[in-house]
Amino acid sequence: MTLAAERRAQARYDPLLTEKLIASIGPQHPSLTAPVQLRVQTDGELIEHVEVECGFMHRGIEQLATRRTWAQVAPLLSRCEWLAGANGDYLIAAAVEALAGIEVPQRAQYLRSAVLELSRISSHLFWFGDLGLELGAITPIFWALREREGALDMLEMLSGSRWHGQYIVPGGVRHEPPAAFLPALKRFCEMLPQRIDEYEEFFSDNAIWVNRSEFVGVLEPDYALKMGASGPVLRASGVRHDLRRDAPYAAYGELKFDVPTGEYGDTLDRYRVRFVEMRESIKILEQCALWLELGGRPSLAALNQPSVEDVERTETTSTVSEERPETAALPITVPKGEVYVAVEGPRGELGLHVTSDGGGRPARVHLRSPSLYHLHLLDELCRGHLLADVFAIYASLDIMIGEVDR
Amino acid sequence: MLPDAVANLVREAGGDALLLDARRARGLITDSAQVEGVCKNLRNAGFTRFIDYTAEHLGGQEFAMLLTLRHPGHAHAALTLKWKWLEQGTGNREQGTEAPGSSAVPGAEQDTAAPAPAAEETGEPDWRPREGGAARELAKDTGKMPVLPDVADNASRGAGQPGGQPQEAGPVAHPTLSQIWPAAALAEREIFEMLGIPFSNHPELRPLLLDEQFVGFPLRRDFLPPARESFAAHLLRERHEKAMLDALGGRPSLAANESRAETPALQDGGAP
Numbered sequence: 121m122t123l124a125a126e127r128r129a130q131a132r133y134d135p136l137l138t139e140k141l142i143a144s145i146g147p148q149h150p151s152l153t154a155p156v157q158l159r160v161q162t163d164g165e166l167i168e169h170v171e172v173e174c175g176f177m178h179r180g181i182e183q184l185a186t187r188r189t190w191a192q193v194a195p196l197l198s199r200c201e202w203l204a205g206a207n208g209d210y211l212i213a214a215a216v217e218a219l220a221g222i223e224v225p226q227r228a229q230y231l232r233s234a235v236l237e238l239s240r241i242s243s244h245l246f247w248f249g250d251l252g253l254e255l256g257a258i259t260p261i262f263w264a265l266r267e268r269e270g271a272l273d274m275l276e277m278l279s280g281s282r283w284h285g286q287y288i289v290p291g292g293v294r295h296e297p298p299a300a301f302l303p304a305l306k307r308f309c310e311m312l313p314q315r316i317d318e319y320e321e322f323f324s325d326n327a328i329w330v331n332r333s334e335f336v337g338v339l340e341p342d343y344a345l346k347m348g349a350s351g352p353v354l355r356a357s358g359v360r361h362d363l364r365r366d367a368p369y370a371a372y373g374e375l376k377f378d379v380p381t382g383e384y385g386d387t388l389d390r391y392r393v394r395f396v397e398m399r400e401s402i403k404i405l406e407q408c409a410l411w412l413e414l415g416g417r418p419s420l421a422a423l424n425q426p427s428v429e430d431v432e433r434t435e436t437t438s439t440v441s442e443e444r445p446e447t448a449a450l451p452i453t454v455p456k457g458e459v460y461v462a463v464e465g466p467r468g469e470l471g472l473h474v475t476s477d478g479g480g481r482p483a484r485v486h487l488r489s490p491s492l493y494h495l496h497l498l499d500e501l502c503r504g505h506l507l508a509d510v511f512a513i514y515a516s517l518d519i520m521i522g523e524v525d526r
Numbered sequence: 527m528l529p530d531a532v533a534n535l536v537r538e539a540g541g542d543a544l545l546l547d548a549r550r551a552r553g554l555i556t557d558s559a560q561v562e563g564v565c566k567n568l569r570n571a572g573f574t575r576f577i578d579y580t581a582e583h584l585g586g587q588e589f590a591m592l593l594t595l596r597h598p599g600h601a602h603a604a605l606t607l608k609w610k611w612l613e614q615g616t617g618n619r620e621q622g623t624e625a626p627g628s629s630a631v632p633g634a635e636q637d638t639a640a641p642a643p644a645a646e647e648t649g650e651p652d653w654r655p656r657e658g659g660a661a662r663e664l665a666k667d668t669g670k671m672p673v674l675p676d677v678a679d680n681a682s683r684g685a686g687q688p689g690g691q692p693q694e695a696g697p698v699a700h701p702t703l704s705q706i707w708p709a710a711a712l713a714e715r716e717i718f719e720m721l722g723i724p725f726s727n728h729p730e731l732r733p734l735l736l737d738e739q740f741v742g743f744p745l746r747r748d749f750l751p752p753a754r755e756s757f758a759a760h761l762l763r764e765r766h767e768k769a770m771l772d773a774l775g776g777r778p779s780l781a782a783n784e785s786r787a788e789t790p791a792l793q794d795g796g797a798p
Contacts, residue, residue, distance in 0.1 A: 175735035182720070183744045183751070348576050348709030367603070460578070460594050460606050471578055471604075473592060484745075488578040488594070493709055525735055 140168070143507065147176045151254055151511050154521030158498065158510065165506050170499045174492075177525040185485040190216060190290070190452050193482060197472070198284045200487055201523045203246050204239035206275075207465045209288040211472040211487075214369065214461040216290040219454050219476050227412070228292035229371040234305065234408040235278065235287055236370060236463070237401045241312070242271040243466035244398050247518045248319065251391070254515040255332060260323065267315050270308045277301050297412075305409045309402050316398055324395070333387035337501035337513035340385060347500075348493035351468025353517055356393045357385030363464035375407050387516040394518070453480050467491050467518055489523040561609055562701045565593070568607075569706050572597050576707035577604060581717045583746045587613040589723060593703070611723065614698045699726035720745040 141162050147155035155176035161169040181200060185193045190212070197208030210232060217224060224232075245264040252260025272282040278297055279285030287294050323329055339349070341357040354361055362379040364372040380396035382389025456478040462471035468490025475484040494517045501513050575596040582590045593607045702725040704711035714725045715734040722743035725731060733740070742749055 175733070175737075178735040180744060183749070345575060346708050348707075348712075361598075458592075458606075458608075460592075460604055462577075462604060469577065471594070473578060473580055473594070473606075475582055475590075484580075484582040486578070486580040486592075492712060496712055 145510070147173075151514075153250060156495070156519075156521050156524070158514075160502070160507065160510060162507055167502045167505055167507060167510065170502045170510070172495055172498055174495060174521070174524050177521055179526065181526045182485055182487065185482055187481065189480055190454055190482065193485060194286055194289075195284060197485075197487065198286070199522065200489070200526055201243075201465060201467070201470065201520050202283055203243040203520065204236075204466050205284045206235045206239040206288060207463050207470050209286055210236060210370070210463055211461055211470065212474070212485075213288050213290045214463075215459050215472055215474040216454055218459040218461060219457045219474070220290075221455075222291050224292055226371070230408050230411050231293045231297065232288050233371040233375065234405060234412070235275065235285070235293075237404045237408070238271045238274055240466045241398055241401050241405075242268045242275075244394050244401075245271070247394065247466075247515075248323075251512075251515040252323070254511040255329065257323075257329075260319070263315070263319065267312060270304075270311065274301065274304050274308065277304065302409055302413055305405060309406045309409065312402055313399065316395065320395065324392070330388065332509070332512050333391060333516070335384065336387045336505060336509050337516065338384060338386045339497065339501060343500060344385070344497070347497055349468070349497060350490050350493070351464065351466070352390060352393045352397060353468060353490075353494050353497070355380065356382035356389040358382060363462055363469060367462070369461075369463060371408070371411075372404075375404050377401075377404050387512055390516040390518075453478060454482075458484075462488070465490065467520055467523070468494070470523070487523070487526055489526065491517075491519045491521070492524045495519050495524055561591075561703070562706075564607070565703055565706050568595065568605075572599060573605060574598065574707075576709040579703065579710050579713035579717070581611070581721050581723060581745075583721055584610075585747050589613065589721065591700070595707075611700055613723070699724040701726055702728045704728060719743075722746065 143160045143162060144157065145160060146152050146157040157173040157176070159171040159173065160167055161171075179199075181196045185196055188196065194209050194212045197212055198205030199208070201207055216222070245268040249261030249264035249268075252258065252264075275285050275287070276282045277300060279287040279294065339353065339357045341354075341359050344354050344357045345359065349357070350361070358381050360379050360381050363369070364377070365379050377400045378396075380393050380400065382393050454476045456476055458473070458475040460471060460473050462469050464470075469488065470490060471488030473484070473486040473488065474482055477483040497517065498510075498514065501517075502510050505513070573595040575598060577596055578592075578594040580592050582592065584590055589611045591609050591611050595605045595607070597603070597605070700723055702710070702714060704714060704725075705727070711729055712734065714728055715731065717723050718725060718728075718731055719733040719736045719740075720743060732738075736744075744751075
């Protein structure tokens with residue numbers, strides 16, 4: 121068939137002779153908070169196909185982890201999901217505890233739950249700000265970051281660091297919280313619900329937002345389960361699955377909270393579910409604060425931390441040599457075995473597969489990233505929508521590239 | 527209920543089950559050819575939620591494959607299945623496996639066992655793993671990630687070669703699980719690039735995170751991270767590369783430079 125004939129044949133279906141356009145979004149793009157490339161094939165303004173390319177921020181964390189001591193793995197993992205770094209700390213601590221059979225005191229469990237919920241709230245608040253930015257509204261990010269400061273201040277109170285606290289350590293938590301922590305936590309729990317009300321008043325019923333999100337990017341529950349979705353994305357599609365409730369860890373087994381679900385699985389539902397989740401997190405924090413206040417002084421069992429000399433020695437011996445350095449001399453060894461631990465992170469099931477060969481370093485560490493699976497839902501969710509909807513859908517999935525690329 | 531039920535499912539499909547406790551069930555499959563059967567059984571039994579799929583290099587040709595699933599009715603327990611996969615260079619899967627009786631044709635065992643030494647004698651390219659395994663050799667030779675032919679599954683491959691030479695040289699692929707749990711396709715892409723385990727019938731087997739030009743499998747035990755060069759060495763290399771590029775590009779070639787350097791000397795010598 122000649123080109124002209126081909127064009128005529130095409131014209132029968134498409135009188136305007138619209139040409140397909142492939143818009144390459146990223147890896148560097150103002151709307152993307154971290155590098156990822158979306159190749160969007162459009163027919164006119166309608167999206168036909170989205171191809172996702174990730175790995176621009178690959179740091180080889182799984183490979184690095186096998187060349188670091190157990191104590192040095194936690195900082196690597198908390199940098200995978202940096203908006204809620206406590207999840208990474210918790211995962212490696214839980215893995216070591218499961219392998220070594222360490223019992224964690226109840227008070228430490230409550231403190232862990234409090235830290236995890238604080239980081240969930242700070243992550244969700246940042247997501248809300250980012251969502252506003254993607255849609256061209258600049259106010260949410262200022263409001264959200266203002267409230268997030270409160271949560272970060274409390275994390276700083278506990279560990280001295282706002283993001284990557286390392287407060288959760290194998291065996292418990294690093295130390296007893298300072299006296300100012302509990303009053304600050306209670307004030308935060310009183311303040312935040314009012315602020316969330318303000319956000320909802322300002323954003324949730326906003327006609328522009330509702331028009332851009334309602335029935336946009338609908339995720340069917342079957343498809344979501346098939347493609348490995350989890351967390352708020354899955355719950356927005358109506359599947360009531362939350363590891364905090366279904367497979368309780370830390371102190372969640374003793375805490376009361378609801379698991380919100382959506383109805384249609386569209387962008388608006390994913391937004392609503394996260395807002396209800398924030399309110400549920402506040403409920404959990406209130407219960408934790410009450411328990412910690414009445415729970416008395418603790419006995420926190422913590423693993424012996426390696427001394428500075430030990431860490432320095434490992435640093436120097438574990439550079440480029442192929443042979444693993446002698447592990448017997450290292451202070452911490454973890455019994456042989458393998459374990460899969462998972463937490464309900466702000467983005468979904470964040471899991472860690474750890475194998476230990478009985479030495480001073482893990483033999484294999486694999487992070488199960490919820491965002492990896494959510495990112496690859498984009499093709500299905502964006503199909504048939506407008507090019508401008510890509511950003512609304514992308515933001516509603518709350519994708520953390522640090523966790524996808526590792 | 528969970529550990530017993532899983533143990534039965536694994537046994538029904540011909541595998542050996544090893545279960546530790548109720549909260550963390552462990553299944554152990556000795557031969558990778560049984561994997562598909564066991565997985566289908568599990569999916570049909572309700573393990574519809576794919577969680578994670580990864581692998582660990584145990585050294586040499588041995589890999590441990592780890593698959594984590596959840597059952598909606600028993601959400602508290604994540605099931606981790608573990609099985610061993612042996613990297614093999616040629617098409618005959620009998621070589622190196624210690625689990626007999628799982629392959630399709632009883633007579634095929636003697637037939638396919640013969641050509642392995644014959645391949646060496648005839649000077650055929652020997653894809654059997656040497657130091658780093660066949661896939662790595664392939665990567666070394668071609669300078670990039672191995673692009674594998676869409677290999678048929680192990681059983682049909684062994685049966686389809688009546689005592690002859692292996693048709694295609696290349697590592698034997700692991701059966702894909704993406705037909706059973708579509709989400710496994712992503713995890714398999716990562717296993718492929720990080721550990722060099724190829725998967726047969728995979729919808730798109732290409733690197734997920736690594737650069738396409740990257741050579742090597744970072745999560746293998748024998749992987750050597752590239753040494754970081756010193757700044758001085760970096761400058762030297764840059765200068766050298768620039769000189770080479772200049773020489774090969776539009777400017778006069780290296781040979782021309784040499785001859786030009788020589789000619790004035792000759793003239794000088796010849797003038798008096």
